Amino acid sequence: MPDQTRPPGQRVTIYDVALEADVSPSTVSRAFSRPSRVNSETAERIRQVAGRLGYRTNPLARALTTSRTQMIALVIADITNPVYAEIVRGAQEVAADGEYTTVLIDAQESDRLERAAVERTMSTVDGIVLASSRMSDSAIRMVAKQRPVVVLNRALADVPCVVTDDPRGVRRAAEHLGELGHDHITYVAGPQASWPNGVRWRSLLEAGMELEIKVRQIGPFSPTMAGGERAAQELCARPATAVLAFNDQMAIGIIRGLSRMGVNVPGDVSVVGFDNILAADIVTPRLTTVAAPLYAEGSAATRHLLTMIEGAPGHTGRPMVLPVRLVVRDSTAARNPSPGRARPSWVRQRPVPGPAAHLP
Amino acid sequence: MPDQTRPPGQRVTIYDVALEADVSPSTVSRAFSRPSRVNSETAERIRQVAGRLGYRTNPLARALTTSRTQMIALVIADITNPVYAEIVRGAQEVAADGEYTTVLIDAQESDRLERAAVERTMSTVDGIVLASSRMSDSAIRMVAKQRPVVVLNRALADVPCVVTDDPRGVRRAAEHLGELGHDHITYVAGPQASWPNGVRWRSLLEAGMELEIKVRQIGPFSPTMAGGERAAQELCARPATAVLAFNDQMAIGIIRGLSRMGVNVPGDVSVVGFDNILAADIVTPRLTTVAAPLYAEGSAATRHLLTMIEGAPGHTGRPMVLPVRLVVRDSTAARNPSPGRARPSWVRQRPVPGPAAHLP
DNA sequence: GCCGCGGCGGCAACGGGTTGCCATGTATTG
DNA sequence: CAATACATGGCAACCCGTTGCCGCCGCGGC
Missing domain, CATH: 3.40.50.2300 (Response regulator)
Known part of the structure; x- marks a missing residue:
């Protein structure tokens, strides 16, 4: 009886248990991995002994064969x-x-x-x-x-x-913006390597087609708040009244960037994000966003x-x-009428026409 | 030569490599784990063969012995x-x-x-x-x-x-609040199982002693925004002009809860958080907090x-x-003078005196 | 010419389970 | 009562590297 109380400093193995329970190691193994393959009383006894000795099957050893x-x-x-x-x-x-x-x-x-x-x-x-x-x-x-x-x-x-269901989410966002009177939506793109980025843009294109809303894209930008702030700068060069951002972090960055430049969200520009992260609810204004079931x-x-x-x-x-759903909060509002002007009132620079630019 | 191009669907082992390189398995093993122990030319040859066969040492098998x-x-x-x-x-x-x-x-x-x-x-x-x-x-x-x-x-x-260095962080926060005229700080506690929670409270006690600022504790609350909002309710029952929260999430919750009840931060109450998470910079008002080098x-x-x-x-x-540092932003301000009143102006209920209550 | 030593490679015993196959004993069936 | 089936448990090979130890070989020293 070599291992009375506990073998010195070593791990307990099936061999220790086998010795103690007076069965062969294979039986111990089976008692754990194929209990049906061994007499229930024997199995119980083995489990007792194993428990007493503190045996734990070594996942690496098991993995080696299985x-x-x-x-x-x-x-x-x-x-x-x-x-x-x-x-x-x-x-x-x-x-x-x-x-x-x-x-x-x-x-x-x-x-x-x-x-x-x-x-x-x-x-x-x-x-x-x-x-x-x-x-x-x-x-x-x-x-x-x-x-x-x-x-x-x-x-x-x-x-x-x-x-x-991003297409549906984008569609809902576009409808929402359309109902608020926006006839032009700018998509602020995230990483090109991101698959949803492409889907969201194409879905917006499609939704724009059907809803008769003009769309365009700027970016790509880094999918972070910093990326959003950079996007905000570019938005000044190519103004918009409605923005759909690749994700919430960018949307928040856009709101911050725009605010810093004196642009009012949602008064002058409506912003919609994607994901519905916690922070979407704590920015001012609270962010309208497409919520995914994370x-x-x-x-x-x-x-x-x-x-x-x-x-x-x-x-x-x-x-x-x-499925996704649109969470409407405070970052979207009816389009600023800006009577007598085709462009929103906050435009200071000459708007640049044409399709979106792509960063390399 | 059993494995011409590649053994069927199996993983390549040192045995395959050994056969192909015409050495023993142990030599292959050593060629990788103890290159100095084998002739450099042999080792090179083995590496060649291994590369050709796509051999990768199996981490589990290695782990079993090492x-x-x-x-x-x-x-x-x-x-x-x-x-x-x-x-x-x-x-x-x-x-x-x-x-x-x-x-x-x-x-x-x-x-x-x-x-x-x-x-x-x-x-x-x-x-x-x-x-x-x-x-x-x-x-x-x-x-x-x-x-x-x-x-x-x-x-x-x-x-x-x-x-x-939480004690130092708390101390700096207390000093900051003291300089703003606050003579009473309420600590909003986080989980009791959290070690820093205890440290922060004790540090505040100590700092209060030295700076002659009265301190008390409420809570514990869950260390989340929701927990902070609950704390805000309790703060109404036991008003304060300066609050130190266990962490930023709670601090944000407190700000939101207080705002909803018509209490102005930082006008009526100053709030300090802990951690300097990203969201601390996007709440309104931006959160003063103790930043840790995460x-x-x-x-x-x-x-x-x-x-x-x-x-x-x-x-x-x-x-x-x-080390930590205090990041001063907009959630702290000079104490509202509230002339002629010992309690802040927003108190509607009778303040409850005595030490803080502890939830079970 | 003999001895000792260092370099190099192989043998074989692990490490800790898993599992195919066989032996034994008991229960079931004809 | 013989024959067959099934329930149990043991043996031994195997998974894939690692490593202690030994043997072989060539070289330098005495």
Whole structure:
């Protein structure tokens, strides 16, 4: 009886338990991984002994043969962006329920960093959720070939996807602005590598067509408050009465930038954001925005991933689309009539006509 | 020559490489893990073959013998709280530099959840950073006995700690309010399980003593905007002209709650927060707050952890303390003179005297 | 010519579970 | 009562690297 109270400083293994419970190591193993495969009394006894000895199965050793680590990776574009907090929550909730641990990877808006991190982590996890990936389609497919992958906020053939109904959100925003008398909407673009950015712009184009509202695009800008403030400057050069921003952070930056330059929101310009982050409710004026079901995005994607890991085919047909809704607050208002002037009253510089400029 | 182009669908192992390079598996292993131990030409040849075959060493198998997974865990109290974003950034930066992957765990402000997650993850990681842990001291020590641990935002004997100079921050805030004519400061407490919460209150007590400012405490409240709004209600029952909140989110909630009730900030009440989150700069009025070096906290803690993992003793003497600074913005102002009245002008209810009430 | 030593590579024993297959004993069936 | 099926448990191989130790070889020293 070598291990009376506890083996010295070592970890307790199935061998220790086996010795103590007077069975073979394989039986101990089975008592935990395939309880039906062992007599229930024996199993109970083993569990008792294991509990007494403080045995915990070593996940690495298990993973070595089963190649299942019970870990999934969640890759997000920018942890600094509050939208991801809720997504992470949703994902972790589902993962924890399924006894999975989540490895969070912050890509810092960098294609390169993201690839490197994914590369490094891939072999250690059972599956990957790519939330707002900045990688190329081909890179994603490459990854998907080696591990179960679910892509969030991006549609991609042959890979399971979860997206939000951005076209509908944009449409609702456009309708809202149209009802307020705006006949021209400026889209302030976010990162080109962002898939929703393209969708939102194209949806606006389409909505503009149907609703007979003129649209144009400026940008791209960084999807942050600073990016929004830069956009505000450009907005002065090419004035507008209604702005749809790629996301809330930019929208807030735009409001701040505009205010600093003496432009009144929503008096002179209406601003609509995207995401409905917490801060949208605390800026002045409170931000009208398209709300996405963040938590649901994270949980849906993860749930889907887990079923794939469990062996389900991972239907790659149509992407799963989650509903959005327009939250109307105080940053949008009826268009300033500015009688007798085609351009809003706050224009000081000569408006620059023509299509939007694109930064390199 | 069994594996011409590539073995069917299997992973490439050192055995495949060994066969192809005509050496023994151990030599392949050494070529990667101890290059000096093998002839440089042989090593080069092995590397060539490995490259051609697409060999990647399996981190799990390696971990099994070396018991080093190249992963660390970072446990945070609430991913919804933006302070942690920067901390995570700092930690991940350092970790990535050292070729470590970060497992992020969100404790959701729950002692129980945190313990469970740590328990589950502990055996898979080489070390743990506990940022604002809600666990008990003894639970933390238990964990620290099994793995290298660095604690952030909490001081604890026998465990390496990184903290911010909150006493100094509180002191500066008190001085600032004192200079504005406030002779009474109300501390709005956050979670009791939060270590800094205690420190901040005690520091305020002390500062009040020295500066001859009366202090009291209300709460605890949840460290969120909602918690702040609840606090605002209580503030109406026990009015104050100067408030120090546990953190920025609560401070923002307080401002909103007060505003809604017709109380002017900073006209009637000055509010100071803690952390300097991004939103502090976008509320109206912009929030005066004690700024902590978030990024540095994360990176310092992680750096320390990595040295411990590399075998350094992990000096457990004094905790490492990081400087803070007071950022004065618009939520603090000279005390409303309210001539002829001892209580601020907005008091409608009879003030309740005596020490602060504690919620259970 | 013999000995010692350093460089290099291989053998084999791990690490801690998992699992296919077989042996035993008991229950069921004809 | 024989034959078959099933429930249990053990054996041993395996997952994929890592590493202690040993052997071989060539070289320099005495």
